[in-house]
Amino acid sequence: MSGELLYLLISAVFLVLLWLFVFSVIWAVRSDLFGPKVKRMRGAAASAGSAPAVSPAAAPAAPAASGRRAASAASTGTPAHLVFTAGPVRGRQLTLSQDALTFGRSVDSSVVLRDDYTSTHHARLSKRGDTWMVEDLGSTNGTMVGGQRISRPTPVGIGVPITIGTTVMELRG
Incomplete structure (x- = not known):
């Protein structure tokens, strides 16, 4: 009985760690794709809309x-x-x-x-x-x-x- 309980406990801990890993990967991908909000500087707000010519x-x-x-x-x-x-x-x-x-x-x-x-x-x-x-x-x-x-x-x-x-x-x- 105690062996089954230990197996169940280890399985539950493993699943929690697995889901934490999955959510951390999703968070990293989300922050890389969408990034933080960029605050525009007052003087650059009007000129930032036009892309410079390279x-x-x-x-x-x-x-x-x-x-x-x-x-x-x-x-x-x-x-x-x-x-x-x-x-x-x-x-x-x-x-x-x-x-x-x-x-x-x-x-x-x-x-x-x-x-x-x-x-x-x-x-x-x-x-x-x-x-x-x-x-x-x-x-x-x-x-x-x-x-x-x-x-x-x-x-x-x-x-x-x-x-x-x-x-x-x-x-x-």
């Missing part, structure tokens, strides 16, 4: 810079372009005409990245004063600046690689 670069893009270079070591100046150095859109550049760009797989992102490792609403590049900042928007795989995973808005200088999924980009003057 045009081929005038010259081939240079290979991605070393991940060891930090934002503080970047060259000074005002960035005018965002150049894609690796990934599906390698060799293209984007003129920085907006104060904020959002990156992700969603069609409402400013820059849509068709990449299996990019979340629906992955990251935001925004201008605060004279400084460009990168912010991860709760993505699954994270955002890297200069080879370091970021967890809060991080300043980015010219030539510092920004990695979103398999896409690498950097600001250029």
Whole structure:
């Protein structure tokens, strides 16, 4: 009798753990597909609706810079372009005409990245004063600046690689 009770108890615990696993997988897929709500900045609300044109670069893009270079070591100046150095859109550049760009797989992102490792609403590049900042928007795989995973808005200088999924980009003057 006690053997049957023990078997029943172990079976019940196993089923509970199995259902917890199933629900955690469903939760992960749901959050990756729909993502968190993105709060629009006041100044960028009107300009975020129009998608920027991504045009081929005038010259081939240079290979991605070393991940060891930090934002503080970047060259000074005002960035005018965002150049894609690796990934599906390698060799293209984007003129920085907006104060904020959002990156992700969603069609409402400013820059849509068709990449299996990019979340629906992955990251935001925004201008605060004279400084460009990168912010991860709760993505699954994270955002890297200069080879370091970021967890809060991080300043980015010219030539510092920004990695979103398999896409690498950097600001250029």
